[in-house]
Amino acid sequence: MNSALPFARAPHDLLIEPIVRRALEEDLGRAGDVTSDLTIPEDARGKAKLIARNGGTIAGVVIAQCTFRLVDPELNFAVEVPDGSSVQSDSVLALIGGSSRSLLTGERVALNFLGHLSGIATATRTLVDACAGTKARVMCTRKTTPGLRLLEKYAVRCGGGFNHRFGLDDAVLIKDNHLLACGGIKQAVERVRAGVGHMTKIELEVDSLAQLEEALAFGVDTILLDNMTPENLRRAVALTNGRAKLEASGNITLSTVRAVAESGVDYISSGAVTHSAPSLDVALDF
Amino acid sequence: MNSALPFARAPHDLLIEPIVRRALEEDLGRAGDVTSDLTIPEDARGKAKLIARNGGTIAGVVIAQCTFRLVDPELNFAVEVPDGSSVQSDSVLALIGGSSRSLLTGERVALNFLGHLSGIATATRTLVDACAGTKARVMCTRKTTPGLRLLEKYAVRCGGGFNHRFGLDDAVLIKDNHLLACGGIKQAVERVRAGVGHMTKIELEVDSLAQLEEALAFGVDTILLDNMTPENLRRAVALTNGRAKLEASGNITLSTVRAVAESGVDYISSGAVTHSAPSLDVALDF
Amino acid sequence: MNSALPFARAPHDLLIEPIVRRALEEDLGRAGDVTSDLTIPEDARGKAKLIARNGGTIAGVVIAQCTFRLVDPELNFAVEVPDGSSVQSDSVLALIGGSSRSLLTGERVALNFLGHLSGIATATRTLVDACAGTKARVMCTRKTTPGLRLLEKYAVRCGGGFNHRFGLDDAVLIKDNHLLACGGIKQAVERVRAGVGHMTKIELEVDSLAQLEEALAFGVDTILLDNMTPENLRRAVALTNGRAKLEASGNITLSTVRAVAESGVDYISSGAVTHSAPSLDVALDF
Amino acid sequence: MNSALPFARAPHDLLIEPIVRRALEEDLGRAGDVTSDLTIPEDARGKAKLIARNGGTIAGVVIAQCTFRLVDPELNFAVEVPDGSSVQSDSVLALIGGSSRSLLTGERVALNFLGHLSGIATATRTLVDACAGTKARVMCTRKTTPGLRLLEKYAVRCGGGFNHRFGLDDAVLIKDNHLLACGGIKQAVERVRAGVGHMTKIELEVDSLAQLEEALAFGVDTILLDNMTPENLRRAVALTNGRAKLEASGNITLSTVRAVAESGVDYISSGAVTHSAPSLDVALDF
């Protein structure tokens, strides 16, 4: 059991099921699993193990479980390693038993989810571990795979990261184009304040210390420091002196993240953990 | 214009639109683009360029176009680089003009599609180029991102690769578990032949030369050689002597693919081009 | 034109259309508008006015417009009174021209939206006006009609109100049951802080001044004062002294809202504006 | 148990579930019930009561039941007061037990349905009771909340009322615009008769006694008397003398409905019972 797990709360089944159903429909097409239907007797029973061939941080066992449940509600699925755990290679993640046909029919979709999401969790965990001992939290972005955002955000949590906005609607993020259209930081923040409710946070992106200084006057919740060097980030932290939360973003890699974290920023956001994490190698062994 | 393009036929709009629509709904949530709605005047007009920050092979300009059309049918979208083209860094892929709000509202979803698919096309093209001069075709697998299979298959075509099965239903692929359940190659092939129509191809997976020899007796269309060394692949090609098409699969990487291709196999399939290709860095510049 | 309008930004068409489409499908059933199809010649043309029979604040002209567009893209729809405006009785809200059949087919659905949403806008505006001169903002709640939340939230904005959470997911609101399960305010706030991202606001509900005092120690963004008298609200404002935003809630009526607003709270939330506002009488005159 | 109940047949689950599912998706958004997920242990169990804080007529307990079943199929739901019953304030409508998280997650959606529908049932019951002893039946109209028509029609039945058309397609209602387009009552009725099947009823709206007299010649099933005074209604009843069913409509209120009913009309239709009934105050107590 992994202590991070309570915070890595899985999305509600009502949110997961439509996504899994679409993935199964995509794989079953119009004729279903022709090969298994023709070669596996309807009453054949089998057992299989979900195995992580490589080590990493696991996300998506609950999605795999949902996949096999939709394929065949009578399959038995026992979770061995809960989402959010970090495992060695060749770890057994779950045991599944029941109709052999159903196991084969659900295999690829379950593995596609599990490999993809565990890849994201593993990439996140690597960044999180690199920041150990600093106060910086690793955040994801909206640079997610279309249609899978809620699952990928969950995978980030499984990797010890935190979620930024889920969409364009649940928080305000004022960028350069918004400032240009409004005529400046003051006008933009005022217009936003005049329109949004009090349960919506406001973040403002700046790309220089001068702009940061101007921004601090308007009391936004967070300031996004775009593409600054660790040294400039340190200066920004000093300049801000607690008047706003600071988020660093832009080309965060494993080799740079520690220096960024040590600058004293509160948050570090990485698009790569969701858009470029390689899949973790997961297999179904019979 | 890119000569590979005719073969990289884009999926029909009827197939693309529901996927793009879901991605937009995912990003708009319940309140839409709060920031832009509050800071950008409704009648502001702007121009923007889709730019590939890194070099690579492009896939998804038509998806980006569809995205902006769904956001705002009055936006003007001019394709500068058609899907399937390979470009240098900082190439302009498309020019878009119209409502500034609409441009900002559609930006992230369009980029998420374009970066993801171009990443796949680029990874595919790298493998394809490494096989130049051999007869081996690079194939994708069913190891795709759930919900995006048809777009990812298209991205593979844009990268010069070819598509394997689109699902469990459009071709037969007999693997070890199917053989075990049936009692052998003979029985499995007979059962399949007795059940499928003549427009469905049959492929059989083997993992040894002995099994290959046995398989050749049954006249399947293709034999999948799983995880064999280049040397064994060469032997398999000699042994087969044209009696079936041969596909090599298993841990194909940029460093091994050339040796595999030179073994004389007809097809090389890679899961990594779809499940582990990093995103290509694409941006929208105003 | 109404100066409040920029802030009453309408939801994106992509969000509105599916709701309107369902409403039309609900009314058309399986056979469509039998009466009009049989009695109105296909080529008959007509003009009609959307009219507010009673005075009030208008919300939903854009939804009516979307309704008629979905019924017949060739109808002409000219907005006379934009959403967010307050009008006298018998004001013309829009002029519509085109196929008489289409006008009759879309009439009821358009009016059902417009009457319902204008009822909400009018109820909101009444509360907002009653608070004039205080700093209190009128907020809505999640007590909305199932399936119409995003439109009703828009209607509240049209009435000069502000939106609270759009769902269970876009902000945290800790209530008594959550506190009980956690063992207290401290534990609840800590658990939430450990799990949510920095773009999510946190509100805490208290029902006594003692509990308010305890809550102030933990730095939540807003404190919800549940069912307090205006006098207690005043004490709460004094006690808080700017350390958190304060929201008053519970049985807010037109006769009590002014006293609540004068207590100095920042926000006043009312479920009644969405769940109990009578429809505004709107008609389509030919 | 309420004797009206057999007639207040609830819609089939297949019709209810999609509506409830949409309402839950609307409330769960993309991240689900963040607050409860973070503060309530996954294995916490609780019991709760659905309580009517005010007296009224209940509709929607079956919808609340469906809501909690979709949130968590393992919740236990015991109906205490079936739909169609009239209750005193503080009556327990149902007992629910199981996962505390699930109870909190489903609470608001269940209450939104139950409060809204019971509001309609209560408003209907008030009108029905006011007509006691007359033969007049209280009917609803198509002035319903978009997307909820079938539930609101059910709520009307729970309140002792009857349903008019469910849509534009299941019966014919000829109004003034249809008459104008056709050239008169005779032509309109003939055209309709020539086109509809024999299982479709035909109603005709008139606004004067002269028009009523003309209409009686054509044998329609029902005549709608629009906005007539009780005195004119009485004359209409006498004039008709059983040759058609008569329906009174237009500004029916609690203060006028009795006089209308005593005129001897067969049916009285009210839009207000569905479009303007305030919500009944229902709560979930733990």
Added chain:
Amino acid sequence: MNSALPFARAPHDLLIEPIVRRALEEDLGRAGDVTSDLTIPEDARGKAKLIARNGGTIAGVVIAQCTFRLVDPELNFAVEVPDGSSVQSDSVLALIGGSSRSLLTGERVALNFLGHLSGIATATRTLVDACAGTKARVMCTRKTTPGLRLLEKYAVRCGGGFNHRFGLDDAVLIKDNHLLACGGIKQAVERVRAGVGHMTKIELEVDSLAQLEEALAFGVDTILLDNMTPENLRRAVALTNGRAKLEASGNITLSTVRAVAESGVDYISSGAVTHSAPSLDVALDF
């Protein structure tokens, strides 16, 4: 132009489009029209004619038009023969011009609709013509192809027939099992009258003259005479003497329908026109 056409009103596009869209998605699958995409240049233009190879009554030109519009909004579609017309073999029904690829991609789905619906219209028209000079109207039933009921009901109208119920909900039809459960005709009719609104017609099925006589006492709108000989139907007509409308049903064929019609019944319903009509041979000629 065909004089029956006004009554053969086509369903609204909002009702047709989802059905056509599903049919196209079913045919396009995941990869679309592979053959045409690979062999037809994207800019090739062509013209084609929809032709009825056999004579018959046409239904579905509007559905074919919708099909081609969804495939490609830029195709030009000119109706030559409107739905509801009876044509000789080799009649041109419509001319279509535009992208050759689009024409080929939409061809099969358009023809499948048009052939199926025209088959129904033709079968209906044959029965209708056989009843010429009698007052009997030919009706369809609920024995329709799942998912296509509204289109098949339209095809029946195109053939000069009339529609019975569209579903279980828009009219009451009391059959033997309902009578058994209630304890008799009296009880069944009373229970139904106590529950349905006045816009819902009531029909009662009887299978003997004795049962007919009993039924006439309760004033239902229509009585369904199940499987009676023409002689018994004549007796039923005499016995009824105008007190109810009479519908004959059961094994209506082209050889029996005239005798049934001459019995004097008002309606004759046939399941075969929708469930067993052979397709009309329609082709697309380039």
Added chain:
Amino acid sequence: MNSALPFARAPHDLLIEPIVRRALEEDLGRAGDVTSDLTIPEDARGKAKLIARNGGTIAGVVIAQCTFRLVDPELNFAVEVPDGSSVQSDSVLALIGGSSRSLLTGERVALNFLGHLSGIATATRTLVDACAGTKARVMCTRKTTPGLRLLEKYAVRCGGGFNHRFGLDDAVLIKDNHLLACGGIKQAVERVRAGVGHMTKIELEVDSLAQLEEALAFGVDTILLDNMTPENLRRAVALTNGRAKLEASGNITLSTVRAVAESGVDYISSGAVTHSAPSLDVALDF
């Protein structure tokens, strides 16, 4: 038990359920089964038999089972005759027990599926039996009822037939218009080969022996001989001499199919088995 059954594999429930659900929604409309709801006590229990009134080959018992399960998961459904069996008239196909209301509510939709699909299976079986002793397999086409293709393809398998393409995407079929656009067989086949993956079969349609001779040079998998006489088919078989599989198509009827089969072709495809098979008479007896 029927030996053909293993090959008549039923589609996966995930593919069947949405189709059945839509059919039920179509029949239930907005108010459900009004008649049964009002006349059948909620707790009435009954038993019913699905009976084939005429002899034939059965397809769709699993669809009927799915229908009743969706209507009421507590109904008991015992299959007496599995799909793919040929039965005498008055055979009991299944026994169903449980709520009388549920039985009546599901009856018509279940019968519509079962009658339609068994009609197709019976028509197919008749052709298959007529070819007994030849090597010719009977195939279906894409001339299916829109929205039901996967079920109709299953019915063909139940009748002993085989499936051709499921859509435009799962195999290539080059017809005259494709040849015209490309400039000839050589060009068309080359373009297709250059674009499709190796798991996609290629078929080419020819209409003369000369064209056949030309086609044989290009090694396509199958050649479709369109509308040839049995004599020409025999010549085509001799000419081909095993170099390709041959499929005969065009106006295949029960009177011509034997002669076609005896020509020695491999496959005979018939559109009529899906588009013009009369329904098999199936009933639900209580």
